[in-house]
Amino acid sequence: MTGHSVKNFLDESKFNRFHFGILLWSLLIISFEGYDLVVYGSVVPFLTEEWALSPIQAGVIGSYGLFGMMFGSILLSLLSDRFGRKSIIIVSVIFFSVFTTISGFATEPQLFSWCRFLAGVGFGGTLPTIISLLTEYIPKSSKNRAITIALCGNQVGGILAPLLGVLVFEALGWRPILWFAALPLLLVPILIKALPESPEYLISKGKLDTLDRTLRKIDTNYKNQLIVKNESVEEASSERMPLLSLFKSKLGLSTLLFCIVYFMGLLMIYGLNTWLPKLMHSAGYPIISSLGFAIFLNGGALLGTILIGVIADRKGSKNVVIALYVLGAVCLALLGFKSNIFFLYLLIAIAGVCTMGNQSLLNAFVSQYYPTNVRSTGIGLANGVGRLGGMLGPTLGGVLLSLNVSIELCFLAFALPGVLAALCLFFVKKNTDVKKEVEIVNARLKVN
Template sequence: MTVQTMNVNAVVDQAKFKPFHMKLVFWCLFIVLFDGYDLAINGVVLPLLMKEWGMSAVQAGMLASTALAGMMFGAMSFGMLADKIGRKKVILICVSLFSLFTFLGGFASNPTEFGMLRFVAGLGIGGVLPNLVALTSEYAPQRLRSTLVTTMFSGYAMGGIMAALCGSWFTADYGWQIMFYIAVIPLLFVPLFWKFLPESLIYLVKVNKQDQARYFLQKVEPASQVSADTQLVLSSTDQASTASVKALFSEKRTAGTLLFWLAFFMCLLMLYALGSWLPKLMMAAGYSLGSSLMFLLALNIGAVIGTISGGVLADRFDFKPVLISMLTVGILSLVGLGFNSPQPVIYLLVSLAGASSIGCSILLYSYVAQYYPVAVRSTGIGWASAVGRTGAIVGPIVIGLLLGMELPHKWNFIAVAIPGIIGAIAIFFIQVKKKEAEPAADRKALNSVLTAD
C-alpha cells in the first residue's frame, strides 16, 4: 500500500479565504493592537515625564530608547526561538512579558526604574511582532497574503490611535500612570490566546506532529480531503532550511538580507522618531499639548489607511513600486511639515507621513516574510526587525539632540525625512527571486493527491 503525501505549502497557497483565516487575523490583530499601544505611549507620556522628573530632551530620548533596545534583543532571540519550539508558545511568552512589564511601568518612581521595566517590556514587544507576521503569512492563501498580513498589522497603528485618545481623555485627571495600567488587558486574555491561536503548521510538520498538522490543514482547506493515512510534507526549500542566521546568507541571499536590514533600519528610525517625538515636535512648532496629541491621532489614522491600502496594492502589483511610492509621499509630507500651513493642511501632511512611515515599515515585514523560506521566516523577520531596532533606538535620541539644539523646526522634519530617502534606495536594489517552478510542481502533486481514489 502506497502512502499518500500532501504538500502543505501548496494546499495553503491555493486555499480559499475561510472563517479560520478571519479568526487568525482577528486574534493576531488584537495582540498587535496592544503591541502598538505599548510603543505609542512613549509619545504621550514623554512631555509629562520630562516635566515631572526634570529631564532634558536628550535624557527623555534616551529613556524612550530603552524599550526599543529591548525590542532589538527580543526580535533577535524570540524570532530564532520560535523556529525551534513553535510560534504559539513564543507569542504567549512575549505577550505576557510586554503586558506585565508595561503595566509595572506605571509604578516606576524614577527614570532608572522606568527604563529597566521598559527594556523588559521591549523584549516582548520586539519578540511578538516577527512571530505574528510569520504565523499569519504561513496560513494565508498566496493571493491574499500581503492583504491579510497588513490588515493584521494595521492593529499596530490602531494601538497608536488608542494611545492618543487615552492620553487626551485620561492623563489630565489620572496622570501618565493610567497609560501603563491599561496595558495589563492582554495579560488577561492569554488563556484565550492559548485556546484559539493555532500552532505553526510548518513547525508541526517539521517535528512530525502529523495529527495536529492534519487538523489545522483541514481547517485551512476542508476540500483537501486529509485522511489519517496522509503524510504531510513541506516544499523542498522549507524542509531543507535550518533556523540559523547562516541560512539568511546562503543560496545567494546575502545582498537581499543586507539591503532589507538597511531598509528596516532607515524606516524604523523615521517611524520611531515620529512616534516618540511628534507631540513634542508640534509643541516646538507652537501648538499646545492637546493639539499635539491630536496630531499623533492623525498620524496613526493615516497609518491604518496606508497599511491596509499598501497591502492590497502589493498583492495587486509588487512590493517594490508600492514601497518606494509610499516613501516618496512620506518624504514630501515631512518636508512640507517644516513650513507654516493652515491647520487642515498640517493634519493632512501628518496623516500622509503616518501612512507612509508606519505603513511602509509594516509592509516591509510582509515583504521580508515572502523573501525567506518558511522554515527560516521568523529568523529572517526577527533579524531584519532587530537590525531595524537599532534605527528605532537612534531615532528618538537624534530628535532629542535636535530639539536640545533649538534649531528652526523645519530642520527637525527634514532630518526625519532623510532616512526615508536612503530606505527607498535600498528597497530599489532588492532582488526577490520568483518562485515559479516549485509551486507549479507542488500544484501538480497536490492535484494528483486530491484526485486519487
C-alpha cells in the same frame, strides 16, 4: 503529508472563518503591542516635567524599549523557527504587558527604563512571529492584505494611547494609561486555545494529528488537495543555524539591504511617534492639539495601510513600498514649513501612511521573500537591526531639540532616511529569482 504539499494547499485555499479568526487575533495582539510601544510618546511630556529630564535623557529612555526590541526580534525569532510560533507569541504578550504595567508604578527613571527594555523584548518577539504565522496560513491571494490589516494594530494602538491620554491626563494623571497594559493578560488563556501552531513546526515534530485538526478547519477534504509540486526541491526545514542561512544561496545581499531599509524606516517611525507631539508643542501648538497630531499620524496610517495592502496584492509590493518611502520623505520635509491647518493635518496623515503603513507592507514583502525554514529568522533579523534605527530616532530628536535646531531641520532629518530606504530597496533582487536559486541549492544538498 509534507511541508511542501501542505504549503501548496494553504496557498491555494479560500479565505474562510479559520483565516478570519487568525487575522482577528493577530490584529488584537498587535493592537495591544502597538499601544504599549507608543504610549511612551504620550507620557514623555509629563515625565520630563515630573522627573526634570532633559530632551536627551527622555530620548534615551525611549530608546531602552527599542534596545529590548532588538534583542527580542533576533532572539525570539530564532526560537520561533526552532520551537514554534505559538509559544513565542504567548511569551511575548506576557512580557510586554507585565513590564509596561509595572512601569506605571515607577517613581524614578531607572526603574522605568528597565521596564521599557524588558517590555521591548516582548515587542520584538511579537511582530516577526505574528507575520510568519499569517504568511504560513493565509491564502496566497490575500497575504499582503491580511498582513497589512493585522499590522494596522500598530496604528490602532497608536491612536488609542494619545486618545486615552486626552481623556484621563487632566483627571487622573499619566500612570493609568500604563496600567491599561495589563488587559491582554486576561486574554492569554484564550490565546493558548485559539492560535494554531506553525504547520512546518508540527510536521517537523511529528504532530500530524494536531496539524490534521487544524487543516480540517480550512477544508474537511484537504487531503485530496495535497498535491506535491517540485517535491525534489522542498525547502530544508532541518537547518540547524537558520541565521547563517540568511547569508547563503544568494540571500546575503538582500538580507543586508533589508537591514538598512528597516533601520531607516524604524528611525522615522519611532522618532516621529516619540517626538511629534513635542515638536508640534515647540512649534506653538497646545499639548492637547499636539496629541491630536499623533492621532492623525496613526489614523492616516490605519486607513491607508488597508488600501496599499489591496494595491500590493494586485500590483506587487516592492514598487509600492519604494514609491511610498519617497512620498513620505517629501511630506515630512514639508511639515517643517508653516501652512494652514488643513494642509498640515493632510501631510501628517500621508506621512503616517508612508512610514507606519509602509512598514507593514514592507513586513509583508519580506515575509514572502524568504523560504519557510528561515522566514521568522529573516524578519526577526531585519527588525532587530532596524531597532538600532528605532533607538536612534528618539535620541536624534532629543539631541536636535536640545541644540535648539529649527523645526524645519528637525523634520528634514526624519525625511532623509526615507530616501535612503527607497534607494536600498531598489537594489533588492526579485524574490522569485532568489527562491529559484535557493531551491536549486536545496535540491543539490538533498541529492548529496
